Amino acid sequence: MPTESTRIVCQFSCGAASAVASRLALADYGGTHDVQIINAFIANEHEDNRRFLADCETWFGRPITVLRDTKYGADINEVFRRERYVKNQFGAPCTKLLKRRLLDAWKQPGDVMVFGYTAEEQDRLDTFRERNPDRAVIAPLIDRGLGKEDCKAMVERAGIKLPFMYRLGYDNANCIGCVKGGEGYFRAIREDFPEQFESLCHLQDLLGPGSYLHRNRITNERFSLRNLGDGPVRRNEKIPTCSFFCEIAEADIVASM
Ligand code: SF4
Incomplete structure (x- = not known):
């Protein structure tokens, strides 16, 4: 107390x-x-x-x-x-x-x-x-x-x-494009906030693979947001x-x- x-x-x-x-x-x-x-x-x-x-x-x-x-x-x-x-x-x-x-x-x-x-x-x-x-x-x-x-x-x-x-x-009011987000979250950001999404893509272009946030589930290789494929869009992803x-x-x- x-x-x-x-x-x-x-x-x-x-x-x-x-x-x-x-x-x-x-x-x-x-x-x-x-x-x-x-x-x-x-x-x-x-x-x-x-x-x-x-x-x-x-x-x-x-x-x-x-x-x-x-x-x-x-x-x-x-x-x-x-x-x-x-x-x-x-x-x-x-x-x-x-x-x-x-x-x-x-x-x-x-x-x-x-x-x-x-x-x-x-x-x-x-x-x-x-x-x-x-x-x-x-x-x-x-x-x-x-x-x-x-x-x-x-x-x-x-x-x-x-x-x-x-x-x-x-799910929260974090930054637009919170780097703790998963693929589904970033697909939602790409749809809703293309400008902020592009800023992060641009950063990853500059910084290279060490800055990539996500991995391919089959090959385990990291990939950039620019190469984020289509798939489920999850605004409510838990972050x-x-x-x-x-x-x-x-x-x-x-x-x-
Ligand atoms: S962790 Fe996410 S919400 Fe927190 S400062 Fe970084 S990008 Fe913003």
Whole structure:
């Protein structure tokens, strides 16, 4: 249980789960603790994410602190171009350099982090706690058994329109063309956002095979997005929501293996 001097820090990722987790943290601790809600601006998210953030500020009754990277212009493509890779076994550099680095500079010792893990993600929380017994985290959605669909419904019941990406059928409000997506997801991005899809193709042309995200299931060879064949289009493909904290949790898990 956090002491009264502890800061409770919620990371708002412009997704429904982090919105509800933040609202619940305010309900649980807003009267007794310093609850901070932070967001990392990313230029590659849909512009409607900013509308959603403003609506949630009204719902929360307080402003959200927006952190913004300046080294890469908060742009994932700039990260990939300058770091010369798109993803490796430790994850994607965009989330590390555009989100985690900002949080590292902002956080204070003793902060308690609010994880937006949903009830479907109990195993991720268990793994994190097992491997980080000295790190204080709160998971209000799991504590209340709330799943992803519950969170969306709660946001709508609060009179807030879900982010445009959800309304198109996507599973989250990550960047348009999130590099954690699979083939079906990228077929959907190719249809809905051809310009952003072409930007990633162009990057892969520049960086070469090391930047390719997908493998041929038969030959096991990597192939570029430009060579993505026809097949199922999956807007609702499950992709982890991109947040500072989930990324920290996953990175810590990989580092300890
Ligand atoms: S949403 Fe995807 S592409 Fe955007 S920063 Fe996170 S991991 Fe990178």
